[in-house]
Amino acid sequence: MxxxxxxxxxxxxxxxxxxxxxxxxxxxxxxxxxxxxxxxxxxxxxxxxxxxxxxxxxxxxxxxxxxxxxxxxxxxxxxxxxxxxxxxxxxxxxxxxxxxxHAHGVRSSVRVLCNTAAMTEYLPALLGRFLVTHPDIDVDLRELGSPDVLRTMRQEHADIGIVADYVDTEGLNTRVFREDRLVVLQPAQGSRAGRRALRFADVIDQPFVGLPAESGLSRFLQAQALRQGRGLHHRVRVRSLDAVAALVADGAGIAVVPAVAAARLASARITVRPLADAWATRRLLLCTAVDTEPGAGAAALLRFLSEAS
The missing domain is CATH 1.10.10.10 (Winged helix-like DNA-binding domain superfamily/Winged helix DNA-binding domain)
Structure with a gap:
């Protein structure tokens, strides 16, 4: 070498x-x-x-x-x-x-870090409305797991963070943004137990389909599996929850996704089952730095998201 x-x-x-x-x-x-x-x-x-x-x-x-x-x-x-x-x-x-x-008249750029549920289900429609009504503001949006969002926020490398409430947000200003529940998607064919709630332990040994390993949701679920001394077997990972749902419908495996995504993606070929574990019901929190005043663009977006919640 x-x-x-x-x-x-x-x-x-x-x-x-x-x-x-x-x-x-x-x-x-x-x-x-x-x-x-x-x-x-x-x-x-x-x-x-x-x-x-x-x-x-x-x-x-x-x-x-x-x-x-x-x-x-x-x-x-x-x-x-x-x-x-x-x-x-x-x-x-x-x-x-x-x-x-900036040279073309854009006066603000706001950096937002968020978890998977916020990125895929809640923010797209909200940001569309915000950007239309604020043509002088750009948004730099990036998905991270909640612990990584907090780490970056504490290093002052982002203006706004959106995290699930299972992480320690000490040292940051927080306010509730949304409630996020996780549910299990199963192929409808062969699902015999109706729609009763399941524990994660009931499905942890089944083959999964999911998002990339680096996504916030995948990392969160892997952490929950490791707490039980187990691991998840993914048959395939894809880039979007739409693709995850399509693979579940085809019978490739099961998936754990936000309930709001399940409602959007539901079909006759998919059975949606609630997760009974306490950690499956989470609040999403808007986070900002305690001792740093947000810029005008960040303040406008924070106000908009707070009102929308």
Whole structure:
């Protein structure tokens, strides 16, 4: 495995600032496996690209590439830089997009983090109305599990959070947004027990279909299974609750989803069963920082969501 070697930093390198263009060049070279190909993609001569890469290595104090007649291969340091460079480039693109919005008259951008139920069932219709009546405000919406929403809120990286009330919201302002109940979807064919309530333990060993493992709902259900010393077997994971319901209707497995989604997706081919576990009935809470005044856009959205609740 190619290893990085420390390089002597040139005098004055401590104050050297990395040019984002050089990070893009390095990414292009690493992707192509060739300085020549990377230089061509970045519209540079071979000598100019080589000089920029050497300066970047000296600035960072480590060799980034192993050069040979066959091309180049990133060192350990090069792979680390490539990983960070990709994230930095995405952040820069997001920054340019947001600043462009300001230049075109968008005065506010509100970052909202929420769990699966809020993202899929409650917010879409509400945000549509809000955005139409507030053309000067953009909303940056992202789904996370409730614990991750709180962690990000406490680091002041979001304006508004929506979480389920099973998490500790100490240190944040909260108000009730919605009640969220979880239910079991089963294929109607072969379901003999009517619509009586089930305990999670009754279904935990059955094959599931669900959302991606990183979704807030999937992580929450997995945590509940682990508390019982068990795990969930997912036959397949899909991107939307609509797709989950379709797979349940086809008999691929069962699913646990918000009751509001079940009401929307109900059909003659699906049996909906309440979950009897106490944790299956949750309140969704709007969260904001205690000691930070929200900006005008965030205050307007918070007021709108509070009134809608």
């Amino acid at each position: 190619p290893q990085s070697r420390p390089l002597a930093r040139p005098r004055g390198a401590a104050g050297f600032r990395i040019d984002p263009f050089d990070l893009r060049l390095f990414g292009a070279v690493a992707e192509a496996g060739s300085i020549t190909a990377g230089a061509r993609e970045m519209h540079l001569s071979l000598s100019a690209a080589s000089t920029r890469l050497q300066n970047l290595e000296h600035a960072l104090g480590a060799a980034l590439l192993v050069r040979s007649k066959q091309g180049v291969v990133p060192t350990d340091a090069g792979r680390t830089l490539r990983r960070h460079a990709g994230r930095l480039q995405r952040d820069m693109e997001a920054l340019h997009a947001e600043m462009s919005a």
